Amino acid sequence: MSMTPAVEFQSVARHFGTVRAVDGVDLTVAEGEFFAMLGPSGSGKTTCLRLISGFERPTAGSIRIFGQDVSRVPPHRRNVNTVFQDYALFPHLTVRENVAYGLMVKGVDRRTRMARADEMLALVKLPDYGDRRPGQLSGGQRQRVALARALVNEPRVLLLDEPLGALDLKLREAMQDELKALQRRLGITFVFVTHDQSEALSMADRLAVFNDGRVAQVGTPAEVYNTPRTRFVAGFVGSSNILPPAFSTALGGPAAWVSLRPESVRLVPWDRSVHRGAVRDLRFLGAGTRVQIDMPQGELAALVPAGLPLPAPGDSVGIVLAPNALHPMEGEA
Amino acid sequence: MRSDARPPLALTLAAAAGLLFLHLPIVLIFLYAFTIEERTYQFPPPGYTLQWFAVTWNRPDVWPPLYLSLRVAAVATALALVLGTLAAGAMARTRFFGREQISLLIILPIALPGIITGMSLRSAYAMMEIPFSTLTIVLGHATFCIVIVYNNAVARLRRLSGNLVEASADLGANGFQTFRHVILPNLGSALLAGGMLAFALSFDEVIVTTFTAGQQSTLPIWMLNELVRPRQRPVTNVVAIVVFATTFFPILLAYYLTRGGSETAGSGK
Numbered sequence: 001m002s003m004t005p006a007v008e009f010q011s012v013a014r015h016f017g018t019v020r021a022v023d024g025v026d027l028t029v030a031e032g033e034f035f036a037m038l039g040p041s042g043s044g045k046t047t048c049l050r051l052i053s054g055f056e057r058p059t060a061g062s063i064r065i066f067g068q069d070v071s072r073v074p075p076h077r078r079n080v081n082t083v084f085q086d087y088a089l090f091p092h093l094t095v096r097e098n099v100a101y102g103l104m105v106k107g108v109d110r111r112t113r114m115a116r117a118d119e120m121l122a123l124v125k126l127p128d129y130g131d132r133r134p135g136q137l138s139g140g141q142r143q144r145v146a147l148a149r150a151l152v153n154e155p156r157v158l159l160l161d162e163p164l165g166a167l168d169l170k171l172r173e174a175m176q177d178e179l180k181a182l183q184r185r186l187g188i189t190f191v192f193v194t195h196d197q198s199e200a201l202s203m204a205d206r207l208a209v210f211n212d213g214r215v216a217q218v219g220t221p222a223e224v225y226n227t228p229r230t231r232f233v234a235g236f237v238g239s240s241n242i243l244p245p246a247f248s249t250a251l252g253g254p255a256a257w258v259s260l261r262p263e264s265v266r267l268v269p270w271d272r273s274v275h276r277g278a279v280r281d282l283r284f285l286g287a288g289t290r291v292q293i294d295m296p297q298g299e300l301a302a303l304v305p306a307g308l309p310l311p312a313p314g315d316s317v318g319i320v321l322a323p324n325a326l327h328p329m330e331g332e333a
Numbered sequence: 334m335r336s337d338a339r340p341p342l343a344l345t346l347a348a349a350a351g352l353l354f355l356h357l358p359i360v361l362i363f364l365y366a367f368t369i370e371e372r373t374y375q376f377p378p379p380g381y382t383l384q385w386f387a388v389t390w391n392r393p394d395v396w397p398p399l400y401l402s403l404r405v406a407a408v409a410t411a412l413a414l415v416l417g418t419l420a421a422g423a424m425a426r427t428r429f430f431g432r433e434q435i436s437l438l439i440i441l442p443i444a445l446p447g448i449i450t451g452m453s454l455r456s457a458y459a460m461m462e463i464p465f466s467t468l469t470i471v472l473g474h475a476t477f478c479i480v481i482v483y484n485n486a487v488a489r490l491r492r493l494s495g496n497l498v499e500a501s502a503d504l505g506a507n508g509f510q511t512f513r514h515v516i517l518p519n520l521g522s523a524l525l526a527g528g529m530l531a532f533a534l535s536f537d538e539v540i541v542t543t544f545t546a547g548q549q550s551t552l553p554i555w556m557l558n559e560l561v562r563p564r565q566r567p568v569t570n571v572v573a574i575v576v577f578a579t580t581f582f583p584i585l586l587a588y589y590l591t592r593g594g595s596e597t598a599g600s601g602k
Contacts, residue, residue, distance in 0.1 A: 153504060
């Protein structure tokens with residue numbers, strides 16, 4: 001099948017003076033996909049989002065939205081809407097007028113647009129808040145209004161800039177589920193930017209990991225988590241051990257930089273394994289305990305699932321690796 | 334740091350004396366508008382009367398300067414509102430080479446002594462052979478009126494989340510719609526305040542006006558002339574009350590409209 005991708009980046013670059021914010025990015029987001037752009041601050045993910053919304057123009061390369069080259073199309077002519085990080089609700093308008101804004105500037109008559117706005121407010125579960133001002137809402141409620149306002153125009157692609165960043169943990173988890181459910185129901189392509197790897201892994205169908213203006217890896221959460229392509233990805237996503245070639249060969253792995261998930265390391269009595277170390281530290285994580293072990297070649301972390309016996313700091317332990325646990329990576333950082 | 338300790342008595346007295354020194358003469362000006370004795374302004378006035386208000390009303394030479402001042406202030410303010418807002422919009426929105434320098438140049442007329450502004454404008458008019466008229470006075474006043482509006486608008490725009498403009502464009506609004514529906518409503522009170530302040534400043538301006546007016550007199554210049562060769566002296570005091578009211582209440586209102594913000598209500602010439 002050859003569906004037109006929702007968003008397509010071809011060798012896109014965006015330079016600010018000498019700063020290469022985005023430096024040769026190729027990306028394809030399929031229609032109906034929940035796509036995450038993950039990376040530390042300054043990695044270029046937000047600039048990529050702004051390239052899609054049109055607030056930045058590429059220095060080089062081309063951007064297509066549903067096949068149309070939008071490099072010269074201004075933001076207000078793109079069928080793409082954004083949920084801004086600080087929500088950017090209009091303080092002088094009521095919640096209903098905020099949601100109806102996109103329809104108003106299109107010239108939709110007042111009665112129709114107010115009815116549509118109320119529908120959208122019901123969709124985001126704020127049916128009775130239409131007459132309030134944004135200033136009277138909580139952070140979570142503002143977020144929903146911003147969502148309703150962006151969805152009222154029926155965009156083909158919805159962009160979300162760190163949508164959950166300003167919410168507290170509890171609300172965040174609830175909103176994650178809700179966003180996901182909403183996206184499935186509407187079938188709209190969602191592209192969201194986040195620096196929170198757990199958010200990206202739990203919500204996205206696919207994600208791109210950004211580093212230094214480039215895409216370090218694109219894949220499903222499972223692919224990125226289990227087989228990180230570079231040391232950077234392994235370090236940024238999850239909490240892998242990143243071992244240099246010498247350490248890897250000592251453990252029977254390839255002579256390359258490898259990543260090793262803590263959950264792939266099993267602890268055994270020290271005389272049952274040729275790989276031994278001393279327990280330095282334990283950290284209780286709920287579903288398991290992270291055990292920090294000093295090995296001759298360096299430090300290693302193992303995850304002991306809850307319910308299994310735990311060593312004490314100072315104990316000598318042996319380690320056994322799950323099959324194929326050492327995953328080789330490109331050496332670049 | 335707020336200190337709970339009481340200030341020394343001497344400091345309190347000095348401050349009180351300073352305030353009295355500044356404001357008592359204003360009260361005296363008001364007082365002498367009601368005196369029955371017009372020659373020597375003796376204190377306290379031997380008696381009080383409202384007759385000077387009627388006399389002022391019937392003096393034909395008071396009205397043309399009043400009309401001129403109102404007209405000049407209104408036109409200069411209108412001009413300043415348009416140009417000041419546009420300049421503020423450009424400064425808030427874009428970064429370009431020389432931006433800080435241009436910003437400084439816009440603000441300069443308010444920092445420049447009025448006498449310099451007046452002299453340079455006068456020589457410019459002479460060079461371009463522009464005859465003195467109401468227009469030349471308006472232009473002179475507009476130089477500093479623009480600054481007032483500009484400062485107020487820039488401060489308000491700075492407080493506006495930049496994302497609001499982007500959000501508007503994102504939702505499909507073109508530049509004009511964004512200005513009409515997002516920027517203007519949020520800028521409204523700052524512009525009103527800036528406009529009133531500009532009006533008040535223009536209304537009582539003397540120095541620049543002396544250089545840019547020909548034979549015409551604005552109200553403050555008429556007052557100055559009256560002080561030099563008085564005729565029915567309390568009439569000047571009555572006019573002073575009018576000038577005071579025309580400038581004081583807009584400034585007061587501007588102050589309340591921009592309270593809590595960083596706009597520059599009350600700062601100026």
